[in-house]
Amino acid sequence: MPKLTVNDVEVEVEDGSTVLHACEAAGVEIPRFCYHDRLSIAGNCRMCLVDMERAPKPIASCAMPAGDGMVIRTDTDRVKKAREGVMEFLLINHPLDCPICDQGGECDLQDQAMGYGFDGSRFSENKRAVENKHMGPLISTVMTRCIHCTRCVRFATEVAGVPELGAIGRGESMEITTYLEKTLASELSANVIDLCPVGALTSRPYAFAARPWELNKVETIDVMDALGSNIRVDARGAQVMRVLPRLNEDINEEWISDKTRYAIDGLRRQRLDKPYARGRDGRLHPVSWDEALKSLATALRKAKPNAIGAIAGNQADAESLYALKSLMTRLGSPNLDCRQDGAKIGGNRAGYLFNSTIAGIDDADALLIIGSNPRIEAAVLNARIRRNWLSSRMPIAVVGPKVDLTYHAVFLGQDPTILDMLAHGSHKFAAKLKKAKRPMIIIGMGALARADGAAMLGKARKIAESYGVVTKEWNGFNVLHNAAARVGGLDLGFLPARGGMDIASMGKAAKAGKLDLLWLLGADEIDFEPFASSFVVYQGHHGDAGAHHADLVLPGAAYTEKDGIYVNTEGRVQYATRAAFPPGDAREDWAIIRAVSGAVGKSIGFDTLAELREALCADHPHFADADTIAPAKWASFGGRAKLSAEPIGQAFDNFYMTCAISRASETMAECVRASSADHGAAVAAE
Amino acid sequence: MSIEARIADEQPETFKFSAENEKEIKRIVAKYPKGRQASAVMPLLDLAQRQHDNWIPMKAIELIARKLDMAEIRVLEVATFYTMFNLKPVGKYFLQACTTTPCWLRGSDEMMRCIKDRYAIASGETSECGRFSLLEVECLGACVNAPILQVNDDFYEDLDYASTAALLDSLEADAPLPVGSVMGRSGSEATGGATSLATLKPKQSGVANA
Numbered sequence: 056m057p058k059l060t061v062n063d064v065e066v067e068v069e070d071g072s073t074v075l076h077a078c079e080a081a082g083v084e085i086p087r088f089c090y091h092d093r094l095s096i097a098g099n100c101r102m103c104l105v106d107m108e109r110a111p112k113p114i115a116s117c118a119m120p121a122g123d124g125m126v127i128r129t130d131t132d133r134v135k136k137a138r139e140g141v142m143e144f145l146l147i148n149h150p151l152d153c154p155i156c157d158q159g160g161e162c163d164l165q166d167q168a169m170g171y172g173f174d175g176s177r178f179s180e181n182k183r184a185v186e187n188k189h190m191g192p193l194i195s196t197v198m199t200r201c202i203h204c205t206r207c208v209r210f211a212t213e214v215a216g217v218p219e220l221g222a223i224g225r226g227e228s229m230e231i232t233t234y235l236e237k238t239l240a241s242e243l244s245a246n247v248i249d250l251c252p253v254g255a256l257t258s259r260p261y262a263f264a265a266r267p268w269e270l271n272k273v274e275t276i277d278v279m280d281a282l283g284s285n286i287r288v289d290a291r292g293a294q295v296m297r298v299l300p301r302l303n304e305d306i307n308e309e310w311i312s313d314k315t316r317y318a319i320d321g322l323r324r325q326r327l328d329k330p331y332a333r334g335r336d337g338r339l340h341p342v343s344w345d346e347a348l349k350s351l352a353t354a355l356r357k358a359k360p361n362a363i364g365a366i367a368g369n370q371a372d373a374e375s376l377y378a379l380k381s382l383m384t385r386l387g388s389p390n391l392d393c394r395q396d397g398a399k400i401g402g403n404r405a406g407y408l409f410n411s412t413i414a415g416i417d418d419a420d421a422l423l424i425i426g427s428n429p430r431i432e433a434a435v436l437n438a439r440i441r442r443n444w445l446s447s448r449m450p451i452a453v454v455g456p457k458v459d460l461t462y463h464a465v466f467l468g469q470d471p472t473i474l475d476m477l478a479h480g481s482h483k484f485a486a487k488l489k490k491a492k493r494p495m496i497i498i499g500m501g502a503l504a505r506a507d508g509a510a511m512l513g514k515a516r517k518i519a520e521s522y523g524v525v526t527k528e529w530n531g532f533n534v535l536h537n538a539a540a541r542v543g544g545l546d547l548g549f550l551p552a553r554g555g556m557d558i559a560s561m562g563k564a565a566k567a568g569k570l571d572l573l574w575l576l577g578a579d580e581i582d583f584e585p586f587a588s589s590f591v592v593y594q595g596h597h598g599d600a601g602a603h604h605a606d607l608v609l610p611g612a613a614y615t616e617k618d619g620i621y622v623n624t625e626g627r628v629q630y631a632t633r634a635a636f637p638p639g640d641a642r643e644d645w646a647i648i649r650a651v652s653g654a655v656g657k658s659i660g661f662d663t664l665a666e667l668r669e670a671l672c673a674d675h676p677h678f679a680d681a682d683t684i685a686p687a688k689w690a691s692f693g694g695r696a697k698l699s700a701e702p703i704g705q706a707f708d709n710f711y712m713t714c715a716i717s718r719a720s721e722t723m724a725e726c727v728r729a730s731s732a733d734h735g736a737a738v739a740a741e
Numbered sequence: 742m743s744i745e746a747r748i749a750d751e752q753p754e755t756f757k758f759s760a761e762n763e764k765e766i767k768r769i770v771a772k773y774p775k776g777r778q779a780s781a782v783m784p785l786l787d788l789a790q791r792q793h794d795n796w797i798p799m800k801a802i803e804l805i806a807r808k809l810d811m812a813e814i815r816v817l818e819v820a821t822f823y824t825m826f827n828l829k830p831v832g833k834y835f836l837q838a839c840t841t842t843p844c845w846l847r848g849s850d851e852m853m854r855c856i857k858d859r860y861a862i863a864s865g866e867t868s869e870c871g872r873f874s875l876l877e878v879e880c881l882g883a884c885v886n887a888p889i890l891q892v893n894d895d896f897y898e899d900l901d902y903a904s905t906a907a908l909l910d911s912l913e914a915d916a917p918l919p920v921g922s923v924m925g926r927s928g929s930e931a932t933g934g935a936t937s938l939a940t941l942k943p944k945q946s947g948v949a950n951a
């Protein structure tokens with residue numbers, strides 16, 4: 056632990072720290088462009104120069120290892136002059152187009168030029184100009200503004216694992232580009248926009264849409280996957296303009312996936328803004344809330360209690376799940392299911408959580424992935440696996456389809472018998488699991504959302520127990536969900552009650568004419584065919600598959616339009632905050648359910664969101680502890696039946712379109728087109 | 742010159758190393774430890790350039806990337822960093838004229854003027870006849886005999902307007918002058934002959950251009 060003096064302040068920093076870290080520890084802010092905490096050190100912008108005792112010239116603090124007894128000064132005239140010199144050089148070739156630049160107002164160069172910039176220019180020659188590069192539908196480029204910090208190059212190579220960006224040429228003719236100007240084939244590509252300290256890489260869908268100071272910024276939670284990435288939603292009036300990542304070291308660090316960032320234009324299209332009822336002509340006609348509630352109340356009264364079913368979708372908030380469950384209980388219906396894909400999970404918490412926590416991935420030293428493609432199911436989590444692999448080269452094996460995960464993995468095949476072999480120890484990879492001190496298993500919906508899902512889960516538990524995946528201080532048994540609402544639903548017990556039907560049985564009952572009413576809470580990804588004869592109520596925010604098959608449509612709020620609780624795949628409870636109001640007559644989902652309970656005359660015991668949350672937390676105490684994870688107790692779960700011979704697949708193929716919002720998004724549609732055009736259909740299908 | 746202008750628009754459909762070069766590649770790659778084969782990228786680019794009329798097509802870059810387990814952009818970065826790698830066709834005689842300070846002080850402007858007068862080409866261009874390409878380069882490292890013109894692999898030294906013209910005449914006739922100093926001095930000894938160790942007989946300079 057070296058001890059340094061920075062501007063007469065003595066600080067002690069961790070081994071392996073740099074002088075820049077020491078300066079920060081001493082409370083001195085160091086200007087920088089190329090240095091970034093999560094990327095390798097480049098040391099090429101020279102903005103972080105500081106004075107070191109006995110050094111003949113200023114040193115780049117980002118690249119200088121902190122040494123014991125160093126005496127650093129950051130407040131000398133020489134340092135100021137050196138930084139002003141660097142700034143002057145940077146500005147020589149940087150255009151003066153801040154007024155028309157999207158980065159204006161949140162630009163590192165602009166900000167630091169205020170501190171170190173010169174008020175005029177001494178450069179009377181021609182400025183250099185660089186042709187703009189094509190980087191796909193998400194990233195807009197103005198390469199003349201580039202200052203060659205190479206953050207984007209390092210991000211693509213190190214974090215995203217797609218070494219497609221590079222700096223070609225040298226000196227004055229150096230340019231950042233992708234090979235032959237292909238689209239950057241990464242689910243995390245748009246993070247380079249945040250990393251770019253200038254306006255060279257900006258957001259294409261958000262181009263010239265707003266200025267940062269006119270936006271209302273709300274810190275909330277993402278629901279595009281089950282990670283619960285922390286995001287900031289910037290809205291202007293009722294319109295969500297953009298989504299940015301928010302720092303959370305335990306979940307998304309400071310990255311978000313492209314879907315999280317750009318599916319939001321789907322919030323403006325295909326919206327349900329008033330209630331609809333299916334008329335005698337078989338078409339949906341707008342109706343008033345009164346009419347809608349009345350007709351639903353009549354239908355609910357008419358239906359037999361055990362012939363009412365409720366299915367929750369992938370983005371439902373815990374409050375609406377709790378409200379709907381309360382209403383169903385009051386109506387006497389045991390038929391609830393929050394597992395649209397029919398996953399065979401629920402019950403013991405350890406059997407459906409990402410037990411090691413996401414941050415726990417950093418500690419793993421062997422990994423077995425079963426029926427999951429983390430790259431598209433949880434892109435940010437995949438980057439964490441890659442980071443561990445980069446430093447440790449831990450053995451990784453996949454039981455499932457062969458795909459490019461951005462790290463080296465051995466594909467064992469798709470045959471379920473491989474799991475038997477692993478459990479018996481007769482497979483080659485078993486030895487590697489055995490040798491590992493903290494082995495990890497990630498099992499995805501590709502294995503669990505099938506008829507023999509329970510047996511799969513049981514088999515995975517057996518493997519976990521045989522190889523020390525679960526010990527006193529380590530639990531590496533992880534279920535990777537892809538639905539933001541899933542863990543919340545399972546925690547609340549939004550599952551068939553005693554004698555109740557799950558989604559498959561509901562379908563069977565409906566076919567036999569024994570399901571009078573089906574309530575879909577934002578459920579769009581189920582097979583609607585069996586429910587043709589039931590009265591289907593769709594409560595949700597988009598005119599997607601669910602609304603098309605519904606007899607009554609109740610317009611709800613999307614995730615940016617309501618306060619809600621979501622539980623991520625680790626079991627972490629997080630509170631989302633409203634950023635905009637729902638359009639037209641659409642209402643918050645819990646309030647709709649509360650209104651129906653009033654119309655049907657079955658009180659569910661709360662009138663405000665606060666009362667609802669109080670009741671919810673009373674029933675399920677862990678919901679009161681936001682941002683904490685209650686470790687789940689290990690117990691027996693999963694089935695013991697024989698596995699079917701059906702090959703193990705993955706949950707879905709198309710990263711860009713997985714929910715009603717992303718299916719309505721033009722940007723996502725463009726991404727699908729671009730990735731299939733540039734990389735062939737095979738990669739797009741990954 | 743922008744990067745776009747440095748890469749040929751028309752690219753061949755395929756590129757394959759010759760059997761001889763494949764053998765050479767094996768020898769070169771074997772020099773580096775396992776997992777460090779990317780170190781061989783520059784010799785391989787050079788082989789590709791020599792095999793392919795003194796320029797490297799993109800297909801060769803992709804092939805080298807595959808051979809060395811590198812990302813294509815990493816190979817392109819190297820190929821564009823060095824001016825010695827040509828990414829578009831050049832003439833039979835590729836003239837690299839040094840204009841860095843010592844050559845400039847010793848009259849590289851005259852040498853450049855002669856080339857431009859003859860072929861009306863600027864740096865990075867190829868003459869109308871297609872046989873001569875000019876590239877202005879930084880220090881060629883032979884400042885003692887400045888100014889220098891590198892023709893393909895050979896250095897011609899001590900050039901002025903007239904001697905450059907004579908050199909170009911010889912190239913046009915495909916009978917190049919002997920390489921080295923056009924003044925005929927041995928190595929880089931003083932122009933007036935050796936001033937010390939005069940009793941030692943120097944070796945004859947100038948080897949006929951192959």
